[in-house]
Amino acid sequence: MKKIYSIVAIVVAGMFILANTNKSALLRDGFENGTPEIKSISALAFGPDGILFIGDSKSAAVFAIDTKDNQKVDKATAVDFKKMDQKIAAALGAEVQNITITDLVVNPVSKKVYCSVFLSDGTPALLRIDGDAIAAVNLKDVSFTSVPLVNAPAEDAKDQRGRPLRGTTISDMGFYDGKVMVSGLSNQEFSSSFRVIPFPFTKQQDQSSLEIYHAAHGKYENAAPIKTFTVSEINGKKFLIASYTCTPLVLFPLEDLKAGMHVKGRTVAEMGSGNSPLDMITMKKGGESFLIMANSSRPVFKVKYKSIEGYQESLTKPVTENFATAGVDFVSLPVVGVLQLEKLDDSQFLILQRKANGDLDLWTAGDRYL
Secondary structure, X not given: OHHHHHHHHHHHHHHHHHHHHHOOOOOOOOOEEEOOOOOOOOEEEEOHHHEEEXXXXXXXXXXEEEOXXXXXXXXXXXXXXXXXXXXXXXXXXXXXXHEEEEEEEEOOOOOOEEEEEEEOOOOEEEEEEEOOEEEEOOOOOEEEEEEEOOOOOOOOOEOOOXXXXXXXXXXXXXXXXXXXXXXXXXXXXXXXXXXXXXXXXXXXXXXXXXXXXXXXXXXXXXXXXXXXXXXXXXXXXXXXXXXXXXXXXXXXXXXXXXXXXXXXXXXXXXXXXXXXXXXXXXXXXXXXXXXXXXXXXXXXXXXXXHHHHHOOOOOOOOOOOOOOOEEOOOEEOOOOOEXXXXXXXXXXXXXXXXXXXXXXXXXXXXXXHO
């Protein structure tokens, strides 16, 4: 009963927020008012003017929600949110062991933090964090639009180990230069897939397949999805910078990622096997840019973009020593147990960290980590 009361209270609070913001809002072109049928939340990304993209692997679709959260804030307030999972569980009336935080993003306009949560009974939840306050983001009677992903794995498709593939239709998502970018798997022969979808949504959807040389495995691979990616300009050219489990860092020219193309990436680093990259952001300090990456079994990595620019080779031979690294140099920061990274503003980024005492804290890192 406690769970029911808590969820109702959160939903009502969310409806109140939306009701007040809906009054003066106009419906965007291509949007409709209603309740999107979101079955799962695999990834989140913010677009322009408070538009939140929700990647739903289970439905094999991307939803665009007009959050109406578009009041501009230039300088973000630092976040220091202790025991985040316990507070979210309490708000949802759930046990903490029955919730998983699946993604975390910052609205670049309002600087507010949004996170998606998966409950063990299969229920997805979307929450907004403002200081120490948690509020549900209402997904009923909202302004939204959606696009189905073409060539998604069948709902009952499994890999060679018997693992379901549909849940990896969307492995990461971003918004860049007016387009939603989606990594994941497809039902094609080369299943590692990258989709570029113009926004506002049209019938256009460019899907390319990807292949990389994985030095830790000593072979070319095309069936594993990108785990995390970002986009940056390197030596005057735009690249998708991606990392996969175990942990190659690969560059793909953005201009090559077109419909029907099979694109071989250039592996510029092996960052140590027995590990999976979790999140990736780009930060700047003193005119220099850095790639910051969280990992499942290793500390947070920092890579100077200058080092990537200076590395002209491509790794095509095995790394023979177990857990060894190769290629572009990087630094391990003295931060472990990081589950999520997100840029808060130009000088700060958020870290969701499992501390040594078991607490899960969300805190703000400044430029001393750069």
